[in-house]
Amino acid sequence: MARLVMKFGGTSVADLDRIRNVAAHVKREVDAGHQVAVVVSAMAGKTNELVALCRGASALHDAREYDAVVASGEQVTSGLLAITLQAMGIDARSWQGWQLPIVTDGAHGAARIQSIDGSRVIEQMEAGRVAVIAGFQGIGPDGRVSTLGRGGSDTSAVAVAAAVKADRCDIYTDVDGVYTTDPRVVPKARRLDKVSFEEMLEMASLGSKVLQVRSVELAMVHKVRTFVRSSFEDPNNPKTMPNGDPFGTLICDEDEIVEQEVVTGIAYSKDEAQISIRRVPDQPGVAAAVFGPLAEANVNVDMIVQNISADGAETDITFTLPATDYERATAVLNDKKVEIGYKTFEGTTGMCKVSVIGVGMRSHAGVAAQAFKALSDKGINIRAITTSEIKISVLIDEAYTELAVRTLHSAYGLDKA
Amino acid sequence: MARLVMKFGGTSVADLDRIRNVAAHVKREVDAGHQVAVVVSAMAGKTNELVALCRGASALHDAREYDAVVASGEQVTSGLLAITLQAMGIDARSWQGWQLPIVTDGAHGAARIQSIDGSRVIEQMEAGRVAVIAGFQGIGPDGRVSTLGRGGSDTSAVAVAAAVKADRCDIYTDVDGVYTTDPRVVPKARRLDKVSFEEMLEMASLGSKVLQVRSVELAMVHKVRTFVRSSFEDPNNPKTMPNGDPFGTLICDEDEIVEQEVVTGIAYSKDEAQISIRRVPDQPGVAAAVFGPLAEANVNVDMIVQNISADGAETDITFTLPATDYERATAVLNDKKVEIGYKTFEGTTGMCKVSVIGVGMRSHAGVAAQAFKALSDKGINIRAITTSEIKISVLIDEAYTELAVRTLHSAYGLDKA
Numbered sequence: 134m135a136r137l138v139m140k141f142g143g144t145s146v147a148d149l150d151r152i153r154n155v156a157a158h159v160k161r162e163v164d165a166g167h168q169v170a171v172v173v174s175a176m177a178g179k180t181n182e183l184v185a186l187c188r189g190a191s192a193l194h195d196a197r198e199y200d201a202v203v204a205s206g207e208q209v210t211s212g213l214l215a216i217t218l219q220a221m222g223i224d225a226r227s228w229q230g231w232q233l234p235i236v237t238d239g240a241h242g243a244a245r246i247q248s249i250d251g252s253r254v255i256e257q258m259e260a261g262r263v264a265v266i267a268g269f270q271g272i273g274p275d276g277r278v279s280t281l282g283r284g285g286s287d288t289s290a291v292a293v294a295a296a297v298k299a300d301r302c303d304i305y306t307d308v309d310g311v312y313t314t315d316p317r318v319v320p321k322a323r324r325l326d327k328v329s330f331e332e333m334l335e336m337a338s339l340g341s342k343v344l345q346v347r348s349v350e351l352a353m354v355h356k357v358r359t360f361v362r363s364s365f366e367d368p369n370n371p372k373t374m375p376n377g378d379p380f381g382t383l384i385c386d387e388d389e390i391v392e393q394e395v396v397t398g399i400a401y402s403k404d405e406a407q408i409s410i411r412r413v414p415d416q417p418g419v420a421a422a423v424f425g426p427l428a429e430a431n432v433n434v435d436m437i438v439q440n441i442s443a444d445g446a447e448t449d450i451t452f453t454l455p456a457t458d459y460e461r462a463t464a465v466l467n468d469k470k471v472e473i474g475y476k477t478f479e480g481t482t483g484m485c486k487v488s489v490i491g492v493g494m495r496s497h498a499g500v501a502a503q504a505f506k507a508l509s510d511k512g513i514n515i516r517a518i519t520t521s522e523i524k525i526s527v528l529i530d531e532a533y534t535e536l537a538v539r540t541l542h543s544a545y546g547l548d549k550a
Numbered sequence: 551m552a553r554l555v556m557k558f559g560g561t562s563v564a565d566l567d568r569i570r571n572v573a574a575h576v577k578r579e580v581d582a583g584h585q586v587a588v589v590v591s592a593m594a595g596k597t598n599e600l601v602a603l604c605r606g607a608s609a610l611h612d613a614r615e616y617d618a619v620v621a622s623g624e625q626v627t628s629g630l631l632a633i634t635l636q637a638m639g640i641d642a643r644s645w646q647g648w649q650l651p652i653v654t655d656g657a658h659g660a661a662r663i664q665s666i667d668g669s670r671v672i673e674q675m676e677a678g679r680v681a682v683i684a685g686f687q688g689i690g691p692d693g694r695v696s697t698l699g700r701g702g703s704d705t706s707a708v709a710v711a712a713a714v715k716a717d718r719c720d721i722y723t724d725v726d727g728v729y730t731t732d733p734r735v736v737p738k739a740r741r742l743d744k745v746s747f748e749e750m751l752e753m754a755s756l757g758s759k760v761l762q763v764r765s766v767e768l769a770m771v772h773k774v775r776t777f778v779r780s781s782f783e784d785p786n787n788p789k790t791m792p793n794g795d796p797f798g799t800l801i802c803d804e805d806e807i808v809e810q811e812v813v814t815g816i817a818y819s820k821d822e823a824q825i826s827i828r829r830v831p832d833q834p835g836v837a838a839a840v841f842g843p844l845a846e847a848n849v850n851v852d853m854i855v856q857n858i859s860a861d862g863a864e865t866d867i868t869f870t871l872p873a874t875d876y877e878r879a880t881a882v883l884n885d886k887k888v889e890i891g892y893k894t895f896e897g898t899t900g901m902c903k904v905s906v907i908g909v910g911m912r913s914h915a916g917v918a919a920q921a922f923k924a925l926s927d928k929g930i931n932i933r934a935i936t937t938s939e940i941k942i943s944v945l946i947d948e949a950y951t952e953l954a955v956r957t958l959h960s961a962y963g964l965d966k967a
Contacts (some may be wrong), residue, residue, distance in 0.1 A: 149606045189566045190630045191637035201644050202629035202675035205622035211620035213607045232693065467777050
């Protein structure tokens with residue numbers, strides 16, 4: 134007997150047939166004797182429809198009202214799934230965020246979960262009843278409905294799993310696991326049996342869309358074993374691993390992964406932009422003078438490269454940002470030219486960031502050099518580089534994205550046999 | 551300065567344009583210096599869509615889950631209207647049933663309001679803020695969302711008006727008031743300036759669709775002056791009465807109506823059925839033996855006629871019921887034949903109940919006789935009669951409905967000049 138949290142996204146609950154399919158997945162686990170809580174998203178398309186209504190009502194809308202409107206999508210799905218489970222003879226009830234409660238901070242529209250009272254869900258589970266919880270939502274300190282921002286249902290599921298001390302949090306989605314890279318770009322991409330929290334966090338941050346970044350952070354902090362699997366399997370006879378385990382990818386503590394590869398995956402994110410500020414005074418406080426105003430303007434600066442200056446007087450600063458923030462960033466720089474004291478700046482959109490990720494890098498030298506050589510062999514120019522303990526990111530022209538990803542995937546031996 | 555509750559139904563909030571129109575109505579009252587709370591229904595069609603989803607999930611669904619799903623419609627409208635009002639520069643916020651709270655009993659799907667804490671709405675109103683309240687919903691003793699049954703938003707509005715001691719509850723709808731009868735049947739039907747609570751209650755019970763019966767009951771008990779008016783008027787320049795009052799029908803205490811007519815209106819309801827039970831023992835307890843089992847089977851018995859028997863041994867009982875309950879009723883009667891001890895029964899659907907309503911009947915003799923004569927003159931056969939202090943109802947063949955309504959409308963001098 135295990136305690137499971139099962140999460141189903143929008144495409145998995147898109148209509149009543151899909152909801153019945155979800156209920157069959159839940160029934161399988163209940164019949165196997167597990168204690169089960171379920172977290173659901175809104176039916177596919179519903180959230181977009183509700184967001185469009187809010188925008189239509191006013192471009193600048195009160196985030197608290199937006200939350201009240203948009204949270205209704207998950208409310209509907211949780212009720213419908215509870216009804217469907219009951220019709221299959223499974224004791225179930227729905228819970229909205231405010232009922233549990235899932236307490237968030239007051240940042241309506243992008244709230245963060247502060248606490249979940251797991252006692253009622255545990256009580257329900259122990260009584261053999263399935264708790265069907267509306268994802269993506271909670272209640273703020275003002276007593277009003279809050280939402281966690283897009284993709285927040287993953288975060289709800291992991292938070293619930295932490296609160297009820299679940300043995301595993303199963304994220305059912307439209308793919309059957311986490312891959313070494315995007316299989317649409319590299320057909321030879323391999324599904325990973327296991328991936329560490331740290332690696333998954335980098336992958337999610339760096340472009341993998343399988344899980345929301347915050348849900349991985351939360352899973353890492355609370356050590357919630359999170360399992361990515363497909364909701365499109367036959368619920369009554371899902372594919373299994375050779376050893377009988379469910380088929381998918383387990384995101385878990387590094388210690389649980391016996392044979393750790395040096396590199397686990399290649400991630401990429403397009404629509405990046407790059408700005409270089411030329412001949413900035415090379416003195417303390419200049420970085421703050423540049424990035425303070427950008428932060429205030431909500432420009433999401435990512436990679437920052439500053440070289441030691443040749444003459445000790447002036448230097449260049451290069452940074453990357455999402456292409457959507459580019460116009461705003463250049464406006465800020467023009468505005469602050471005197472304060473910052475730079476001579477010129479230049480920039481461009483149409484960039485891509487490609488990242489090589491693996492906890493094995495910590496103990497292996499030469500991993501970065503291998504990437505640089507592989508890209509150079511294909512004539513791909515590297516515009517900027519950043520590294521962390523477990524990843525190397527390079528900025529390249531967007532046109533080379535697929536070539537670079539395929540090249541690195543092969544270079545690190547990730548291709549499927 | 552007055553304190554107003556404004557209620558808008560589904561067709562009045564059918565899309566964003568209609569919601570903007572509603573907001574303009576609200577703005578007009580706020581600009582006139584009134585304190586305003588608004589009660590809204592779900593966007594037209596939305597409740598049906600949600601009900602269909604619940605039914606699709608399971609024909610027999612948990613009423614508590616049904617409520618969680620269906621109540622989301624009003625939640626969306628209240629948020630959207632708050633956003634729209636804010637965009638017009640009007641301070642507003644939405645309230646869901648559980649937030650206020652609107653406390654109901656536990657009869658999920660058809661709950662009754664038990665209490666409303668008006669203090670928060672009054673606080674908001676006095677601070678110049680419009681409270682936009684989701685109609686049709688509340689919170690049950692189990693801490694779960696409850697709904698009041700179809701048309702419940704009228705009831706929500708009147709209950710809120712009672713709780714905040716509003717000067718008037720304006721029900722905005724797709725007609726411009728209460729008419730002496732259905733204008734589709736009698737083009738000469740007249741709009742009433744005022745109608746008493748008692749008369750409106752009979753009209754609503756007897757087929758007028760303008761207001762939900764329970765909302766009128768509640769208005770009568772709490773003496774909430776309720777005003778039926780059109781949401782399709784130009785919000786910035788609505789039609790007024792010659793004396794400058796708003797255009798519509800005021801439902802109020804009898805004392806407020808100076809010139810009371812003898813008959814105020816003619817109501818009708820089609821799809822009635824009639825059942826006659828022949829040769830029942832004429833002894834105490836026989837009515838209970840008949841109507842007890844029917845009540846248990848949720849058969850909604852309306853008119854009951856039992857004559858004094860000629861021989862003192864056996865009698866006949868005739869009653870009417872909605873045609874939709876007919877099959878169920880005959881099944882019960884067949885089942886209980888021995889217990890009731892009747893010889894035969896016969897019944898028919900395709901009946902119509904036509905009612906003449908007016909508080910003036912109390913002090914005027916011969917009102918019923920006038921109806922019987924008028925119908926007889928047209929050759930319309932009366933199958934059953936019931937009367938109360940302020941109404942006469944006759945059961946006739948459905949085919950004669952329009953003729954009977956027109957005939958009675960003229961007979962009591964209700965035709966428009």
